[in-house]
Amino acid sequence: MKVKIAKTAGFCMGVRRAMEMVLAEANKGEGPIFTFGPLIHNNQVLDLLATKGVSPVEDIQELHDGRIVIRAHGIPPQKRQAIKRTRLKIVDATCPKVARVQALIRYHSKKGYTAIIVGDKDHAEIRGLIGYSKTPAHVIQRVEQVAALPQHEKLFVVAQTTQNQKNYRIVVKALKERFPEILVFDTICDATHQRQQEVKSFSGQVDAVVIVGGYHSGNTQRLCEVSKDAGMPTFHVETEKDQDDDSRYNMPGPQALIAHRRPPNATRRSPAHRRRRESPPGPSSRRLKDAEREEKYGKGRWARWAYRHRFRAPPRPVECRLGRERQRPRRPDTHR
Numbered sequence: 001m002k003v004k005i006a007k008t009a010g011f012c013m014g015v016r017r018a019m020e021m022v023l024a025e026a027n028k029g030e031g032p033i034f035t036f037g038p039l040i041h042n043n044q045v046l047d048l049l050a051t052k053g054v055s056p057v058e059d060i061q062e063l064h065d066g067r068i069v070i071r072a073h074g075i076p077p078q079k080r081q082a083i084k085r086t087r088l089k090i091v092d093a094t095c096p097k098v099a100r101v102q103a104l105i106r107y108h109s110k111k112g113y114t115a116i117i118v119g120d121k122d123h124a125e126i127r128g129l130i131g132y133s134k135t136p137a138h139v140i141q142r143v144e145q146v147a148a149l150p151q152h153e154k155l156f157v158v159a160q161t162t163q164n165q166k167n168y169r170i171v172v173k174a175l176k177e178r179f180p181e182i183l184v185f186d187t188i189c190d191a192t193h194q195r196q197q198e199v200k201s202f203s204g205q206v207d208a209v210v211i212v213g214g215y216h217s218g219n220t221q222r223l224c225e226v227s228k229d230a231g232m233p234t235f236h237v238e239t240e241k242d243q244d245d246d247s248r249y250n251m252p253g254p255q256a257l258i259a260h261r262r263p264p265n266a267t268r269r270s271p272a273h274r275r276r277r278e279s280p281p282g283p284s285s286r287r288l289k290d291a292e293r294e295e296k297y298g299k300g301r302w303a304r305w306a307y308r309h310r311f312r313a314p315p316r317p318v319e320c321r322l323g324r325e326r327q328r329p330r331r332p333d334t335h336r
């Protein structure tokens, strides 16, 4: 059986950044570290962090000393102020893409606009976003809720960074029909968008999709929705132990394996990956790339540089100071 692994599998930029910040703090060995809520919706990663002395807390009242990490979802400014009043040291791992939405909300609500946020009202990111609005914000998730919104003169709409693109488009269309002057911001994160697109792209190419991610992760659930909407049999698993019944994967064609917010080794350990390893060897995409590079540019540092910058002009001879000729690819004119 052939198994395809999605190119977008693994941690997104925001979560990887938060993990690196927490691990760097843990390695300093300067006392306890707390995270404001679980750093990531993934029990295995939380267990790993616990072994490093990182524990999630929901309430800072009982904390007197140590460091507290603001996770990628961000927190409302009121909570940030409350932390500042304690002796806790803040490590801010808010994802820059979430911070951009927070800034948009703060800026436009200050100008008298009312925010409509499309997302899950119980999600930590949404609770944080609401806190940045100077005027009362409305949170909706489905197009049916548009009709129930009160009339406003000045409105703008943003999405939770991990919203389903299709759903956001439908909601925005209905909002524009009802409030033609509404300002629309596309705040869905690229990482989410790319994953959803990649899942859709497997339609017609694979017999089934295995999505690896936390059972309570909204992102992973949304990926499953997208996969099911595309008409593919979809299996959501959290660890390799969840795949005891291997018979369901016995399909003739290739399967896609999307690992969302999973450490890379979790993907490697899954039975789908085991099968891929057991299938007859073929040239890997990395080897094909190396072969292509060597064929076009030869070996060495310049060749790698030229390939990285997709420099396709043939190398030309250049005079060096000592008068000898050597082959070197021309640099693109980036500074003109």
Ligand code: SF4
Pocket (backbone or CB within 6 Å): 012, 013, 014, 015, 072, 073, 095, 096, 097, 098, 161, 162, 189, 190, 191, 192
């Ligand atoms: S906004 Fe995107 S990159 Fe940032 S944490 Fe969320 S999914 Fe990851």
